[in-house]
Amino acid sequence: MLELGPLLSRAFQALQSWVILHGVPPLAAWILAKAIQVGVLVLLVSLVPMVLVYAERKVAGFMQARLGPMNVGPYGIFQTLADGVKLIFKEDIIPVGSDRLMHIMAPMVVVSPVFVCFAPVPFGKGLIPIDLDISVLFIFAISGISTIGVLMAGWGSGNKFSMLGGLRGAAQLVSYEIPRVLSVVPVLMVYGTLSLKSIAMGQVGLWHGFLPKWFIFYPFIGQLAFVIFLIASVAETNRTPFDIPEAESELVAGFHTEFSGLKFALLFLAEYAYVFLSSAMAVALFFGGGDGFTLGGWIPSWFWFLGKTFAIVFLFLWFRWTFPRLRVDQLMQFCWKFLLPWSIVNVGLTGLMILLRK
Amino acid sequence: MERTLPTLIFACMAILLIGLSLIVVTARSVFRGAVALTAALGVVAALFALLGADFVAASQLLIYVGGIMIIMLFVIMLSQRPLDHLDRQTNEQWVWGAFFALAISCALIMQFRAVYRGVFVTTVATPTTASIGRLLLGDMVVPFEAVSLVLLAALVGAVYFGLDGKDRT
Amino acid sequence: MVDYAYLIPLLPFAAAILIFFFGRWLPIKGAALGILACLTSFGISIDLLMQVMDGTLKLPHEIHYPWFDVGLFQFEWGVLLDGPSLVLIVAVSGISALIQIYSVGYMHDAPRFKRFFSYLSLFTAAMLALVLANNYLQFFIGWEIMGACSYFLISFEFERDAAGAAGNKAFLTTRLGDLGFYAGLLTIFFVIGTFNFTQIQSHLHDGNVSTHMSMIIALLLFCGTVGKSAQFPLHVWLPDAMEGPTPVSALIHAATMVAAGVFLVARSYGFFLQAPQALEVVAWVGGFTAIFAATIAVTADDIKKILAYSTISQLGYMIMGLGVGGYSAGLFHLTTHAAFKALLFLGAGSIIHSVHTNDIWKMGSLSKQMPATFWTFLSGTLALVAFWGTSGYFSKEMILGAAYSSNHILLYIIGCAGAFLTSFYMTRAFSLVFLGEPRERDRFAHAHESPWSMIIPLMCLAVPALGLGWLMHDPETLARFFPMEGLKEVAEPRWVGLVGLGSGLLGLVVGGALYLGSLTFVGQLAAIFAPINKLLKNKYYVDELYWAVFVRPTGKLAQALSWFDFNVVDRIFVDGFGWLATLWSKIQSWFDDHIVDGLVNGGGWSAEALGDMARRVQNGFVQNYLLVITMTLVAMLMAMETFVGKH
């Protein structure tokens, strides 16, 4: 009864018919409708990182036995807002001797794919902006564009540390992209589709009456796939323990050394939005999306989805404040000699399982 | 609406693609050229999507933008020197090159206009992933395997050339 | 069982791959696997033979599978089992198995042991694939793999320069013939549009191919034969190929690979039958080679070289037999020759293994030390000289008979003379090796019988060498195994065969008289005929002729071209323009210094332009080349637009 999907679509149709009734040409109405959809999405994706930044600081505080931000608002909940305002009004510095165009474009290239990536994510019943047939592939493809932005940032700063950071970052992103994609392949094989929505739908139901039919509960392959996906996602978002590209103590913050003000804010936003995206993908792929097993009828699916997503976001935050940073060669070896072989083994095992079940 | 919108999108993308391609071949800074090429490849992916080839479009993004262009940018970053973008980037034969490139374009355009004018299609595009998968592992399995061998060979070759002289044994 | 015929080449092939990669861990370093594979192939072949014998399997039997499509043409691979191929697979797999067993003993302490067996298996597989092929493409693949394998095996002991050079020579010489073969294949495909033997045969039968075309194709294919089977102009590689280990000589250069050339003629006999002139060429090349090689063998001192020249000579017989219309005679001789020549080579290997030399003058009286080798070698020799009752007797007599009955009297005489020479040089070699007095005491004292693994194959081969003729010589069996429609074989008078036998016996007597008696007389004889002796010792100077006619001029041409490049192109064009430019600028500078300042710029510009022109001759600038390609493309597009584009 609290499902947002039908509600929203009804409101949306009413709005559309009202607009057409008042003599707006259909093309314009269509564009308007899409604009509203996009606007909602952009708003969501821009707001979530603010919550995440706050959460991160709180989690960090609790883990280090302190309180975290407390002064701005009750329990410091407006801290991020204040930080944002500060960043907006900060001076926008473009270093002398940098490639100005690249420097300006880099944050945009990094941040804009994130918004596009959220388009096929099923937030709940009827809450999917665009139901693409190839949404998993689409998300991987689009999020790959951000890597170009990292390289542009490294090049455009005209600074050798930034350049090294950009190179390292790109190498890391490209490398971890491979096990990340391969770790999802078992899911695709089991459900026989590339659509996140269909995958999430396929996980509704119970095994033996108590175990949800989520992919994570497939013996061995589910857990292995999820662990690889999680590790690779952490690396993809450049977070500790894989934050080589922006290691403060080694590279003076890597590719975003020279960025300040709003551009820095954009880079930051991209990072947290990617954390959220990865978690949302993990939920849709491994945790049944909006499926609420026995309690499904009482609590709306979008709530389930967001709840699970934030639980996984918490894993990301937990990692950051628990593990030390890896060395750059360890990082690469871990990817190519551990994650990649195991993800391939996982694909093989899944094939075997499908064959045996036939 | 259904008929004009694709045309509109196509016109925008065509202009964008041509502009970006021109930047690719004329930019003084190779890095900027490569970034323009990346964008151009993205536009090509969009064209594929417009043509109903959704899987190919996504692959185009994944392979070109997520793979090839990143390596390309990598190499550019490793091999460019600070003031390289002040150098002249075209050689002396650019007039002739431009002339013949134009000639090729014109010849092709004339031919295409003459032969393929007014070929329309009315069918609605359907998802292609499954049929491509069946094609690649069915009728095209031999070329598929051959290509994977080629890739392996390229990989080995790249590693070999990438090694320093002293590491090659 | 016939459906498993494709296993016959496949098993040795698999063995070759396995030995090459995993030989280290297999029994006897993989040799056991190769022998097993060959024996299995032999077993299948024998089984097929039995089925044919008791009539359960009808010949010819063809199996085909689709291979690949190019446009409208479908290529297929398959198995064509008919008389010649059946006989040959039995011979090849059997002999190959024996030779591999022999090699275990012969090669036991040689380096690269496992690779040797891998090559042997691969070679056998290629030969079997060739023999069983049902189309020219598959035939050609087997042919070329064999070429490559022979290269590997001849230069197996590549530490010695001679072995490497011999490998190169064999490879390049046969390649020359292969070029013709290849052109022939292209012509066949162009004219007939298929590579399948049966289809080609039916096309020929329907008269779809003109006589001229047939002749061209036949002669082109015969080029391949000349190269592979070491016929006259391209025979030079085979004696040199004796640099390879002796089992290799036995396998490749006696029993199988050279047989491929003869087999090619047999497979393409349809073309030859349509073009009598081509058949005439074949006959004369064969006859000439037979007598030519036999004369060289008379003076050779190296036991393997003697056998090599005798191989060339015998191949000449086969080719001659095919050329004069004795289809079954040629193939029959091919079969018997495979058996006794393998035996002879293995025997020679056993001798060399024992006395560590190839020179027959350093041996002597070995019959006492090596009785088993002696007896088996004797049976091989008797078969080679066509002694009455041995296998060689029947086949050679048939060839001579075919030559006579097809009115090639001259070829018949040549054949008889060749038989005489064959007996003579074999008696000479045999006497010097096994009989008489030991000429080198040390070697004689150290000579010993070879191990069992070498003796047993010899004995196994001695049986068919002596007895094969009785099994196959009657016309019904031959017609059953080697049928060829449109070819009638006339029975010849009895005395024709007897003359051949007689000339052989005469050779035996003369040889025995000369070489069992006082060797000083031989020396005097050689002194009297010194010029001829020298000519023969130098193999008619063919190698020197090739060196002078082909190799040297090529080198000279290359030198001349490089001289032209350095002196004419560089000096006149590049340096010359440079010099002109310098001269021009000098004049200009003089002009500038003395008369007008304003012309200097013009002068500099001209100098630059001239230098630029000179540079453009060969500028090493990739994009410029690319520009030329683009120009061509534009031209082609324009042409298309003009001539094709108007739909």
Add this chain to the structure above:
Amino acid sequence: MTLSLHHFLMLSAIIFGIGVYGALTRRNVLGILMSIELMFNAATINIVAFNHFLYPDKVWGQGVVIFVMTLAAAEAVVGLSLVLAIYRNIKSVYTEKLNLLHG
């Protein structure tokens, strides 16, 4: 106006021409490689357009495009590693420096 096959083909012809121009005139080896990628893409646009307009119910053209992409990837990888090797040796990526084979 409805989209027809020749629109796509003309666009690809233009892109191909631009690619040819780049390959002929860029001094930088990397520029040439990039131009070659442009030409590849012009070709793939062609293939997909033909597939879409002439055989709407088949996907052979798209399969071929996958191969083209794979081969382009292989070509780029080898080409780029060669560029790096060249750069290590002669410290330049300009084609006119790469004329060791000239007369």
